[in-house]
Amino acid sequence: MIRRIRGVVLPERVERTFWIDGERLRTEPPAAAASKHVETVVDGGWLLPGLVDVHTHPGAEGPEDGFDEALLRKHLKAHADAGVLLVRTPGTADRMPAWVDTEADLPRVRSAGRWLATPGRFFPGAGRDIGEDELAEAAVEEATASSGWCKVIGDWRWDEPAVPLDVLKATVEAVHAVGGRVAVHCQTGEGSRNAVLAGADSLEHGMHLDPELLDRMAAQGTAYVPTLSAFAGSVEAWQGREPSARRSDWLDGWRGMVGNVRAAHEAGVIVLAGTDSFPCGTVATESGRLLRAGMPAEAALGAASWTARDWLGLPGLTDGAPADLVAYAEDPTAAPETLGRPQRVILRGRVLR
Template sequence: MGQVGRVGQAARVGRVEWVGLTGLALALVASPGFAATKAIRAGKAIDPNGKVIANAVIVVDDDRIKSIGTGAPPAGVDVIDLTRYTVIPGMIDVHTHMTYFWDRTPGTRPLGQPRRPAGVTTALAAENARRTLETGVTTVRDLGASNEIDYAMRDLINMGKMVGPRMFVAGQGISAPRAGGPAPDYRQQAEARVAAGSDWVKIYGSRGSYQSVDTTQTLTFDEMKAAVDAAHAKNHRVAIHSYGPSGVKDAVRAGADSIEHGIDLDEETIADMARRGTVWVPTIDHNRYYVEAKDEFGFAPDTIPPLRTYIEKNLESTRRAFRAGVKIAMGSDAVYTMFGQNTRELGWFIKAGMTPAQALASATTIPAALLGQETTLGALAPGYFADIVAVDGDPLADVNVLIDRVRWVMKGGAVVVDRTGSGRSGGAGRSGGSGGAGGTRGPGTTDKSGERAIQDVVERFLLHLGDHQFDAVATLLAPRALVAVTRLREGQWTNSFQTGDEWLTAMKKNPNPVTFREPITNVTVTIDGDHLAYLRADFQVMRDGQAQSKGVDQFTLVREASGWKIAVV
């Protein structure tokens, strides 16, 4: 069931901390400090039953929700004004690999990077943790890492020395021996994982990973059951990976608490899952990621059609399982550059027949119960952790609000993401609380949270552009945005000017789009008068791990009612 004591308290340190790991001093930014009691005014809040509370007031005491209702905030407390937004519980991603980090160094790929010391990887993977929080995910179950790096990240986050979602971790997964190797004692292996400090036990019951969709089962029913029984005897839950139907069937029969992946599930297996209450984590979207990131990974062209076929079969099995009453939870299987896309699985759940409310439950109440945290996570209710996410729009009408329109995130009572552009809290009570610095910035001045919000908009724009997600790009452009491009080719400068709509229309007509990345460096942000901002940065366009071009990006942004938008590129 996991060690409840490992559920982290919110960090309460407002300064840079230095943590020694394997002899290396790592600068890890701790969570911002917060007042003991604060109130949040929300336009709407979604209660544990999926009902809407209009004009909600949520009172937070330290890291927990004290009350939720519609009355006035307590006198004298800091008030955070989120009346423009709908607030939901912090979401839960029950399948990540947080320690899988790639720094996009030219000439490298995510797989086959030079081996790094564990302490270095721990520090670098903090970026994955940050991007996960930005999607509104405040808790993850991390299913597979080497060198106990996931233990380190979990503990640093719980100690307040690293900013990230609370983590339930599995450590090294249990798998079949290499060809010709002696069969291990799977009961002992499960007990060893628990003794090492794992919250969950992860078992690989089949092949299948990255570009391979090989469904070959690798552990027998008896081997799976030996490991499951040993873990359960230690009060720990078990997740079993299986790409194919036979492995899923045996994993369910063996008593796994959750099944990861899977296609071609037969009716008997689906009925057994529903009867036992086994939670299925289909991870449909992770293969979409591999298709779109094929150039980053250098996958051969002939690996892409099988990935697409697997996606369709994965979706069809999810559709049938959902109709049969199987509990389904959101799991991204995020690795490397997929962090920041953690919640896109919800879009597939809508295609599988869920309503937006049911999709939200797959990211809140269902995974909370799977983790054994149904009384502390996954709902906005007194006594629960103050994991609160503000979204721009109605998530019960459009699931894309959950995916693309997260504007503000609180984890354990501390504000960890603020894209509202306000930089301050407001309303009744004292001003300038946990929402930010307070006050209005004058011309040419900046604050760090405001700069980060501006840079985040630009980085999301470039990420969506590189993935050819033009609808997502459009959401970040202001009405009547302009795109100006100046190029030097063969000694001649050329200029082009288009409206944002004209530019996007032209981009969509490209018959052979190629995924690219455009990392920016040497970033300078200026916020002028709190409603106008400028970003200047150096860039390199990367394709297939190789630099294609470089130059300077300049963006002008304006604040709209829904947040910062790009007016000029």
């Protein structure tokens, strides 16, 4: 059986027809279409490349929990059910098992190996605990053992120093030398600054990021992944606390993250949607938060779809591209509340919904 898809493709806003040829999209009917039944699985509406969550941690619901393969499968299935067909896991308690990214009904996975934590930073024992002098070597090991990414915990407590700039810079250079990429957790001004100056490929959270660094981020290609969803639920609780230096620091950091979303986009920084929260499959909510923070509707949508896919090395809806797409009856840039409820979900050429 040959499957056919027709709809308005985003972001191009051009109506196109595709045929599914195995796991690939084709803009011309394959030769077999002349002799086989053709099933139209999408006829009209809006077509997007599969959604993407660039910061999710399937397999454990807390960094201190053990990594569980059954839970990993459950979490990835929840992503796929919501149309999230590509995920990046920037740090886990263990490396991804061999079956990940081979299961036909589970999202494609770009992993970053184990969290890399230097003394006093991160939950003890949750990641790979190493000394600062071991960080560069360990980062290369994790990047080459995963999907090319590694994740460094660049800072931790709000009132303690971040990983020194020279150490972080040497780490980034070592990983780049083997063709890898570095994600850096940063929630302090120093940590965010060091991540940018070291040339990290992505800032995860970026609390207290100095907006004066946005032009440099844009120039060197450092992406901003604010993970607003992971913080938004705590805002009211922090506001209700007794005044303290820690309360002021957290709330200032939250306001800075939200404000930097629009500023980063306007500066030309790649802003991406990552949830860092549960349940899995909620990247549409993060896209909505980026929209409310000031990103244009199409850019906020792209942050959870075509922009993120391109950043992770996968094309959009073009001839020969992976047949990973979601379809909607309404334009999700005009009706963003529909983003998490696609009418059709197609992954690797298979109709999941």
